[in-house]
Amino acid sequence: MTEFKVIETQEQLDAIIKSRLDREKAKYSDYDTLVEKIKNLETENTNLKQAITDKETSESMNLTRITDLEKxxxxxxxxSLKQQIAMKNGLPFDLADRLQGDTEESLNEDAERLASLVSVKNYTQPLADKEPAFKEKGVDSAWRDVVKNLR
Incomplete structure (x- = not known):
């Protein structure tokens, strides 16, 4: 080791202290750049957290929309299946919504039961012509037919 020198003047003390202060300043010379980097990184971190939050919100909204569309x-x-089964069993469209069941088989069974209860009315044509015969045109012939029907 070096021998200790006795400090006799203020200038010698200032020189020793100055060299020591310069070494300490050299250690912290990049302090300002580090502070700037930290600020930039904190800003970037905040922006990225906000982007993640936005993406998560968007994703949850999209998932909700997807489930709604799937429903x-x-x-x-x-x-559509109910309408097809109703048509196969001869049910009117109004009754297609009344069919109950989750599978095609259960819907078919319900449609058959409902079709047996609901009978489709088959109208027959009238045998005789019920319309009055207007051979002559005019008001007099119409009054004549009214009087005939009153007798």
Whole structure:
């Protein structure tokens, strides 16, 4: 080790202290750049957290929309299936929504039961012509027919 020198003047003390202060300043010379980097990284971190939150919100909204659309599709498929089964069993469209069941077999069974209860009315044509015969045109012939029907 070096021998200790006795400090005799203020200038010698200032020189020793100055060299020591310069070494300490050298240690912290990049402090300002580090503070700036930290600020930039904190800003970037905040922006990225906000982006993640936005993406999560968007994703949850999209998942909700997807589930809603899937529900709509399944209900439309179910309605279409009910209408097809109603047509096969001779039921009117109004009664297709009344069919109950989740599978095609259960819907067919319900449609058959409902078809047996609801009979389609077959209208027969009248045997005789019920319309009055207007051979002569005019008001007099119409009054004549009214009087004939009154007798």
């Amino acid at each position: 709509d599709v399944t209900s439309w498929k179910q309605k």
